[in-house]
Amino acid sequence: MSLDLSRLDTERIPAHVGLILDGNGRWANARGLPRTAGHMAGEAALFDTVEGALEIGIKWLTAFTFSTENWSRDPEEVEFLMWFNEDLLTRRRDDLHAQGVRMLFAGDMSDPRIPDRNRKHMKEAAELTRHNHRLNLVFAFNYGGRREIVDAARALARGAREGDIDPDDIHEDVFARFLYIPDMPPVDLLIRSSGEQRISNFLLWQSAYAEFSFPGILWPDFNRQHLLDAVLDYQTRDRRFGSAKDAVRD
Numbered sequence: 001m002s003l004d005l006s007r008l009d010t011e012r013i014p015a016h017v018g019l020i021l022d023g024n025g026r027w028a029n030a031r032g033l034p035r036t037a038g039h040m041a042g043e044a045a046l047f048d049t050v051e052g053a054l055e056i057g058i059k060w061l062t063a064f065t066f067s068t069e070n071w072s073r074d075p076e077e078v079e080f081l082m083w084f085n086e087d088l089l090t091r092r093r094d095d096l097h098a099q100g101v102r103m104l105f106a107g108d109m110s111d112p113r114i115p116d117r118n119r120k121h122m123k124e125a126a127e128l129t130r131h132n133h134r135l136n137l138v139f140a141f142n143y144g145g146r147r148e149i150v151d152a153a154r155a156l157a158r159g160a161r162e163g164d165i166d167p168d169d170i171h172e173d174v175f176a177r178f179l180y181i182p183d184m185p186p187v188d189l190l191i192r193s194s195g196e197q198r199i200s201n202f203l204l205w206q207s208a209y210a211e212f213s214f215p216g217i218l219w220p221d222f223n224r225q226h227l228l229d230a231v232l233d234y235q236t237r238d239r240r241f242g243s244a245k246d247a248v249r250d
């Protein structure tokens with residue numbers, strides 16, 4: 001499937017799109033299937049969306065695949081999600097690499113609950129694709145926005161204790177260098193599927209001025225056309241970043 005990009009303003013492509021994949025469980029429930037079947041169906045949606053991002057020319061796409069709060073789910077579902085995240089990486093890695101996609105991982109990787117195999121495969125995928133630059137595809141895995149900010153604060157505090165950083169020199173740009181992926185740009189467009197309208201601890205720092213899109217589509221039904229629709233809608237928005245001036249736009 002190829003997108004009709006004739007209405008796309010190539011001057012205003014969002015540099016970074018965040019994706020909160022939501023609704024897998026409801027999709028499965030509606031079909032009398034186990035929740036895990038919904039996660040499996042969500043894989044095709046994610047990679048169709050990645051294809052769409054490549055077509056549209058989006059440079060950063062971050063997908064929320066496992067949150068620091070998801071550990072509280074049923075142990076069987078958690079175990080499935082661990083296995084599935086790893087399995088998906090190994091199956092998709094070479095294809096993504098061939099397409100010039102750089103794979104990155106954002107999250108608390110020191111968590112002992114993450115199986116070593118996952119950690120190993122994430123490391124390998126990041127290594128393999130590190131020189132690619134067509135699309136930066138970030139998997140937010142064992143990710144929590146508050147934890148990311150606290151981890152950065154801790155690293156900065158340590159630096160100050162060691163005398164490497166003067167607390168008076170800590171500004172926003174300095175702080176941002178201590179986040180999980182220092183070169184990650186701010187989120188321009190944040191999409192959450194399934195109709196829920198919450199940020200759920202996703203990219204809190206990076207989404208300070210994000211535009212939000214809440215399509216009422218369960219994640220397994222999402223595809224690249226929905227991504228394009230969200231981008232086209234984003235292109236109609238006035239982004240003022242706190243200023244009172246009218247946005248400069250024709």
Ligand code: IPE
Pocket residue numbers: 021022023024025026027064065066067070081194219
């Ligand atoms: C998102 O779908 C799956 C994850 C990223 C873990 P959900 O599992 O939250 O689906 P619902 O909200 O229960 O329908």
Ligand code: MG
Pocket residue numbers: 022023024
């Ligand atoms: Mg949910």
